[in-house]
Amino acid sequence: MEQEVGLIGFGEAGSTFALAGDWAAAAHVFDIQTDDGAARDAMLARYADAGVVPARVLDEALAGAPLILSLVTADQAQAVAQAAAKLIAPGALFCDMNSVAPQTKRAAARRIEAAGGHYVDVAVMAPVDPARLNVPLLLSGAQAGEAEVRLRALGFANSRVVGADVGRASAIKMIRSVMVKGLEALTAECVLAAQAADVLDEVLASLDASEKARPWDIRADYNLDRMLVHGTRRAAEMEEVVRTLEGLGTGAALTRGTVERQRAIGALGVKLPPDGLGAKIARITRDGATEGRLPLATLRQEELLGDGFSPSRE
Helix, strand or coil: CCCCEEEECCCHHHHHHHHHCCCHHHEEEECHHHHCCCCHHHHHHHHHHHCCEECCCHHHHHCCCCEEEECCCHHHHHHHHHHHHCCCCCCCEEEECCCCCHHHHHHHHHHHHHCCCEEEEEEECCCHHHHHHHCCEEEECCCHHHHHHHHHHCCCCCEEEEECCCCHHHHHHHHHHHHHHHHHHHHHHHHHHHHHCCCHHHHHHHHHHHCCCCCHHHHHHHHHHHHHHHHHHHHHHHHHHHHHHHHHCCCCHHHHHHHHHHHHHHCCCCCCCCCCHHHHHHHHHHHHHHHCCCHHHHCCHHHHHCCCCCHHHC
């Protein structure tokens, strides 16, 4: 029978997906832990419990596989692509579902495409548990449409193609993480300090009273408006917040970053911000680059998204 899926990595994501679908018996799985004498038996037992076909070496998992899913740790994603490029069947789809930067995925794509495979950038946009096969997926790359068809056949029910350029899907995920993971870290910095000062209940109550649900474009527009007009003053206030947190001994790493960002935007001297989020971003980018106050404002889009790498156009 034709091998339908080559699955690289059997950690939380890989095992969750295999167990959630009805394709486990068609999945040939390789995990690097099978190379570890101390972990090999436990991993082989997990394979057996899941009903997948065990591969003791990578080439057993990839041999003839028309669809390959790479679900490894971020630090191994590039090495896996490099190794897979030596083994991939011509025309096979290599779905890189790892959480890595666009630059990393473009480099991996070049290896896979040079070997005759088709590389697809897949961004997993939520925790795999409890969503399992309903987890949101964003796909980009020249063969993203075909990959979406194959993934839906496996039961992935919530996927969307976002472009033909490798790196676009992962850019969305990585940049979104600035907000999502940043808010998580800010939450920790806030509540740890509040607890240390014995004011946690009051701080949380104050946040509840001031929070108003608004779309993010409106929230971002408002936030940039306040920073343009009041950033210098707010930076000074946040310096005092840094002193407060350091005095409590709970740390102020993120708050220091807030000081720098507020001061840089406030120093642009925009007293009457333009209307609309896009106009504010453009003003900050232009003036920040001119004044040299915002180093990141000079980052060209292609430094993030590369040259719009699409294997079909190489």
